[in-house]
Amino acid sequence: xxxxxxxxxxxxxxxxxxxxxxxxxxxxxxxxxxxxxxxxxxxxxxxxxxxxxxxxxxxxxxxxxxxxxxxxxxxxxxxxxxxxxxxxxxxxxxxxxxxxxxxxxxxxxxxxxxxxxxxxxxxxxxxxxxxxxxxxxxxxxxxxxxxxxxxxxxxxxxxxxxxxxxxxxxxxxxxxxxxxxxxxxxxxxxxxxxxxxxxx
Numbered sequence: 001x002x003x004x005x006x007x008x009x010x011x012x013x014x015x016x017x018x019x020x021x022x023x024x025x026x027x028x029x030x031x032x033x034x035x036x037x038x039x040x041x042x043x044x045x046x047x048x049x050x051x052x053x054x055x056x057x058x059x060x061x062x063x064x065x066x067x068x069x070x071x072x073x074x075x076x077x078x079x080x081x082x083x084x085x086x087x088x089x090x091x092x093x094x095x096x097x098x099x100x101x102x103x104x105x106x107x108x109x110x111x112x113x114x115x116x117x118x119x120x121x122x123x124x125x126x127x128x129x130x131x132x133x134x135x136x137x138x139x140x141x142x143x144x145x146x147x148x149x150x151x152x153x154x155x156x157x158x159x160x161x162x163x164x165x166x167x168x169x170x171x172x173x174x175x176x177x178x179x180x181x182x183x184x185x186x187x188x189x190x191x192x193x194x195x196x197x198x199x200x
């Protein structure tokens with residue numbers, strides 16, 4: 001089987017692109033960066049929108065980034081698209097995923113390792129966000145990818161990640177790319193990346 005071809009969109013303010021690239025390389029995938037001002041013309045099996053603070057979170061998280069040529073040219077339905085943290089916020093702002101990410105219930109930035117329910121098992125992944133409170137009036141339970149064991153931020157139904165299988169778009173607040181290497185003390189992120197690989 002040929003290597004997966006992966007693109008990672010980078011914005012001004014993105015800070016998790018290197019972690020995401022290294023996580024992909026851990027699995028032997030072929031990875032390159034996509035600049036936010038460029039339209040996506042190449043064919044990718046998988047496109048990541050990584051975490052960080054695109055455009056400094058001015059106005060609101062992801063609200064400016066959704067207007068970028070890269071986001072507007074996302075090959076919806078063709079490549080598997082995964083937004084992590086700020087990437088999830090961008091996908092919601094662009095209406096590519098349902099719902100919205102609003103201020104955490106306690107109005108504080110949360111940075112910790114969170115226990116999650118993922119595919120029928122408990123995993124632990126880092127979270128780091130201020131607007132991670134997932135709000136959605138109507139969501140099909142089949143779209144829920146992962147939930148918090150202890151609702152960390154007030155999200156509806158304790159949702160930490162969702163998956164629009166029809167359009168092949170995943171969004172999650174936890175950072176699996178920060179839980180790949182044993183040296184970091186967490187490896188549960190591998191399970192998320194393996195799931196993603198199997199969905200391609």
